[in-house]
Amino acid sequence: MLSYENIFDSLGLREWCDESQANSLMSLSQLRGDKIEWWELPFPSLDNLHKACSAIPQTRDLTASLETGFLAVRPSLRLVLDPLTQPLSWALDYTLLFFTTMPWWALVPLILLITQFVTKSSRITFLVAICFVFFLFIDHYTYAIQTLSIIFVCTVLCTLIGIPIGILMSKNDSAQRMITPVLDMLQTLPTFVYLIPLIFLFKITEPKLYGLAIMFYSIVPVIRLTNLGIRLVDKNLIEAADAYGMTARQRLVNVEIPLALPNIMAGVNQTIMMSLAMVVIASLVSAPGLGTLVLDGINNLRLGVGFVAGFGIVVLAVILDRISKTALARIDESRKI
Amino acid sequence: MKTTSPNVKISIRKLFKVFGEDPVNILPLLYDGIDKAELQKSSGHVLALNNINIDIFDGLITVIMGLSGSGKSTLVRHMNRLIEPTSGKILMDGNDIMDYGDYELRQLRQNRMSMVFQKFALMPHQTVLENTLMAPIVRGENLEKATENGLRWLKRVDLEGSEQAYPHQLSGGMQQRVGLARALTSNAEIMLMDEAFSALDPLIRTSMQDLLLQLQQDLHKTIIHITHDLDEALKLADHLVILKDGFVVQQGEPQHILLKPSDPYIEEFVSDINRARVLKIRSVMEEGSRRKVSHGSINANISLETLIAIAEGDTSRSYEVEDGGNTIGTISMQEVFQALVRYDIQHK
Known part of the structure; x- marks a missing residue:
């Protein structure tokens, strides 16, 4: 030509x-x-x-140069990110160790007690009890607990990181303008796509690899809803807080956060659900739990194994959703506006 | 009522407020006296307050009245700088609060001013008592003493027993009494009331007005009350300021405004008022006169309506007017009936 x-x-x-x-x-x-x-x-x-x-x-030179570029910055990136993310590995490791070494007859009642405490609903507690007996009976208990402990760590960290980011976004319009596209990207990027750089960065056996993958995906709703919740606080109340001379800190702690709490809790609920959704994909990068069984089902065409594990994930999702929604409804009830 | 001329607590001088993209560059136009509609048309800026000069007197109720859009709520928010003026001075005891930094402004709001809001603005997640204690909590005071004080004010506004209730469990009138108790517990010398009674139904509104007047008899706070209701304004005001489209149409003693409206707008405004109930003998009598009277003496502060009742509608009578034991003038029933005629009809 x-x-x-x-x-x-x-x-x-x-x-x-x-x-x-x-x-x-x-x-x-x-x-x-x-x-x-x-x-x-x-x-x-x-x-x-x-x-x-x-x-x-050629086009393939472009992708290749991206790769070589990434490989070139990788050592220095690791030097910074490795110690920064190491606590995540520890948190995941030790929580897993703690939950899996605790005997079932101690852990299950503990979980039921916590459920009863946050929901104040014996119906929900009963549902949770049934589900755990089911897991114990079909010998999926350890897998379920592994999944649960990963979700626990990721949700706690997402909440601790996400709420301050959400507050920052609600107070600062330019921060909102900058962070919103990042959140959009995290939510729309296929999960496998951000697994790739993570795999380059960390060893595949390190827990922080799947921890980060889950958190990147599931932190978005808690940030968004914290931001939204604080922005939606009645302007009349903000004005009253200002008229009585509250400092910005007093206003945040006494007025804005308490009134945004229903929205923040809705965000936490979504975060829990999304980290559960990531658990199967995270098992590709050595996350333990029910996801590994699903993966086994796919890899070795064991329909039964994959199906039961998948069902187990649904059961976990249902109880986590019920617990967090009931706790949320209880907050709404006591702060009817 | 008014006795010797009171001290000026807050005085506002040459206050302008323009909403829009570039208010500062609009100012020269305003000094030249451009009007609201013209400004909006030529530059898209909204003129909210136009050269406001008013004095708020210490220990009196100043009512700022105007229809919606007249700028009255904007004006009251300038006094604690919830809204920043485009230009002008706001002097409090002689100090310009526009010079205050963040800290001084917060001190001013915490210690010297309280506010009552049209929509109550109670914290829905706090109990009535916690809401009442807002000012002492913000100031970081000893809670035990503050609680005692808060409970005392709640009792004073008839809310004893509702301390642990949440605002949503109370009726509108009760909620606004919590708002009032919150303002009183702050113990500030100045109280800003932004259409505080407007959202209440008429009977509750009347009883809240009476409550405020009762409280004021003991407290002598400097109260700035905003309303769109002329009856309310005349009932409460020691000093009345009437706003229209962001400028002061007339200000002064309410009786004076009623008898001598300076402007057709105010004439129209006051035309529907029950003059017999609002006007006092003091404003209608012939001051200092020593005419012979047919009947005894009456108090200067009663309304014309009451006097007509006392005189049994007899137009031939006349009375001596006394105030605090001194005779200060005389009044004939003819004068009383003439004063009932609307200003615009009187001067046709």
């Missing part, structure tokens, strides 16, 4: 083009000097331009 050669020739760039490849091979059509009709002209993409002028890189 002689599609774009003429342009480079007429611009006098031929020499520059061939510089990089002194002995460039001529294609058959070039040798024949075929002329193509105008309607056959391809889009001037990198690959097509490369054919005409070898100094222009």
